[in-house]
Amino acid sequence: SAVISQKPSRDICQRGTSLTIQCQVDSQVTMMFWYRQQPGQSLTLIATANQGSEATYESGFVIDKFPISRPNLTFSTLTVSNMSPEDSSIYLCSVASGPSTGGYTFGSGTRLTVV
Amino acid sequence: SQQGEEDPQALSIQEGENATMNCSYKTSINNLQWYRQNSGRGLVHLILIRSNEREKHSGRLRVTLDTSKKSSSLLITASRAADTASYFCATVGGTASKLTFGTGTRLQVTL
Numbered sequence: 318s319a320v321i322s323q324k325p326s327r328d329i330c331q332r333g334t335s336l337t338i339q340c341q342v343d344s345q346v347t348m349m350f351w352y353r354q355q356p357g358q359s360l361t362l363i364a365t366a367n368q369g370s371e372a373t374y375e376s377g378f379v380i381d382k383f384p385i386s387r388p389n390l391t392f393s394t395l396t397v398s399n400m401s402p403e404d405s406s407i408y409l410c411s412v413a414s415g416p417s418t419g420g421y422t423f424g425s426g427t428r429l430t431v432v
Numbered sequence: 433s434q435q436g437e438e439d440p441q442a443l444s445i446q447e448g449e450n451a452t453m454n455c456s457y458k459t460s461i462n463n464l465q466w467y468r469q470n471s472g473r474g475l476v477h478l479i480l481i482r483s484n485e486r487e488k489h490s491g492r493l494r495v496t497l498d499t500s501k502k503s504s505s506l507l508i509t510a511s512r513a514a515d516t517a518s519y520f521c522a523t524v525g526g527t528a529s530k531l532t533f534g535t536g537t538r539l540q541v542t543l
């Protein structure tokens with residue numbers, strides 16, 4: 318199955334600034350998924366990123382706040398813009414693992430704290 | 433939004449005991465998956481069960497699926513301290529490939 322390198326692993330940011338999170342996959346994948354996990358909560362899908370097209374955002378998430386880039390089939394970035402303390406969460410990227418398991422592989426997560 | 437609920441929210445057992453977690457979901461599915469998350473890090477895929485399957489085993493894991501009740505259970509037998517983690521069910525439905533997660537169960541296994 319795919320291996321994902323996600324960075325940074327954690328960051329503490331000032332409110333009003335932006336942070337870009339990167340995910341590098343060791344194989345080509347069509348779709349990459351970005352999730353948010355608020356403290357003590359489950360995962361919520363932010364958007365699905367396809368190479369060569371605009372990302373598809375879930376209800377409650379907008380491109381101006383969470384712009385996503387997908388320049389090629391192995392890489393994607395998620396930017397958290399104009400941050401507020403409410404954006405403090407773990408952000409994770411994910412790709413399908415392949416037909417052998419049918420499951421999904423996740424990056425190790427970015428723990429973001431906004432102060 | 434969450435697909436459904438998991439219970440219990442938290443479970444504390446002793447090493448060697450069995451742990452059972454339940455997941456309920458709301459809409460029709462193609463498959464249901466279980467994941468483990470250690471200390472708020474990345475998720476690890478444990479097992480997948482398709483909508484036409486009723487039971488599946490993998491090592492110490494046993495998963496059941498009842499589509500008529502829209503529910504699933506995960507049984508971990510002979511638990512170990514290393515099984516301490518949060519466990520999430522997640523569903524895939526319709527034509528979408530995305531996962532929709534349940535609320536999660538925090539499992540604590542003590543020596």
